[in-house]
Amino acid sequence: MTESVPARENPRRQSEELTRDEIFTVLSNRRRRWVLHFLKQRDGQRVDLRTLVDTVSAWEYDTSPEDLPWKKRKRIYTALRQSHLPKLADAGVIEYDRNRGEVVLTEDARTVRMYLEYVPENDIPWSQCYLALSGIGVTITALTWYSVYPFADLSGLALATILVAMFTASAVAHTYYTRHNRLGSEGKPP
Known part of the structure; x- marks a missing residue:
């Protein structure tokens, strides 16, 4: 009967969290980021080292x-x-x-996830997009309040519908792009 070999003991205490500098050090290497990306795709399943090596090699x-x-x-x-x-x-x-040559993500991997969201070089940050939408909303509301054409005849319900539609469309786009650029999305990481 073969004796089970315990997983490598983690020197980090359970209550000790990673510092921001430690997270950046861990994520400073592309291969380590790719390992995390691949393991996230496997949704908590143990992965053998050979499969991991094959995937990271193919990406590299x-x-x-x-x-x-x-x-x-x-x-x-x-x-x-x-x-x-x-x-x-x-x-x-x-x-x-x-x-055993097995690897799996821990619950602590969530800590580093927010540092891995990919933002394309020429992309507008979403905070600026929502700020612009708020500015447009204030402008439309003011134009309606002062009865400026073509907003003079807008009812409160029509104005609310326009504002909600703007933010809904933006939120849907934001969700789509965030999922595509998230750790563990399908395919090779960005």
């Missing part, structure tokens, strides 16, 4: 896992096993069982 070399030469895969395997996975485990965001 922008090819399918079947087309990867052994040497390239070996480089990723070595870096993940010896450096990146232990660093993520020490931070408490994954459980890494080195003996």
Whole structure:
């Protein structure tokens, strides 16, 4: 009968949270971010190291896992096993069982998730979008209040409908783009 090997002991105490600097250090490497992205896609399931290596290698070399030469895969395997996975485990965001070759996200991974949201270079921050919508809403309300054409004949219900429609459309767009750029979304991370 084979004895079960316990998961790697996390040196971080349960009550101790990661500092912002520690989070940025952990996330400073693209391979570690890709590991977190892939594990998030697996929704709490344990992943064997080989599958993780195949996926991260394919993303790094922008090819399918079947087309990867052994040497390239070996480089990723070595870096993940010896450096990146232990660093993520020490931070408490994954459980890494080195003996079994299994990795899983921990509940503490939620702490680093907000630091990984991708914002495209030329994208307008959503806070500015909502501020602009509020400005438009105030302007439309003022034009209606002072009976300026074409807003002079708007009823309170029509005005409320316009304002709610603006914010609803913005919220739907915001939700769509956030899901696409979120940790664990389908495919290769941005």
